[in-house]
Amino acid sequence: xxxxxxxxxxxxxxxxxxxxxSFMMNNVNKLRIINSVxxxxxxxxxxxxxxxxxxxxxxxxxxxxxxxxLLIKKD
Numbered sequence: 260x261x262x263x264x265x266x267x268x269x270x271x272x273x274x275x276x277x278x279x280x281s282f283m284m285n286n287v288n289k290l291r292i293i294n295s296v297x298x299x300x301x302x303x304x305x306x307x308x309x310x311x312x313x314x315x316x317x318x319x320x321x322x323x324x325x326x327x328x329l330l331i332k333k334d
Contacts, residue, residue: 275297276297277294288329295326295329298318
């Protein structure tokens with residue numbers, strides 16, 4: 260624990276912060292890259308929660324969409 264907050268919660272806060280930062284991007288590719296990092300961290304958070312399948316499934320799907328657009332579709 261750090262500051263009375265569990266490490267699992269810190270992972271969740273980090274994921275939230277990264278997603279918030281991603282939505283501040285003007286460039287869609289930068290948004291997708293940073294958002295992918297945030298969704299990946301949220302997947303880890305979902306696993307740490309024991310697992311929390313709604314968090315894992317939703318964020319894994321968003322991560323997959325981001326990767327599709329970044330690597331395959333390339334707008």
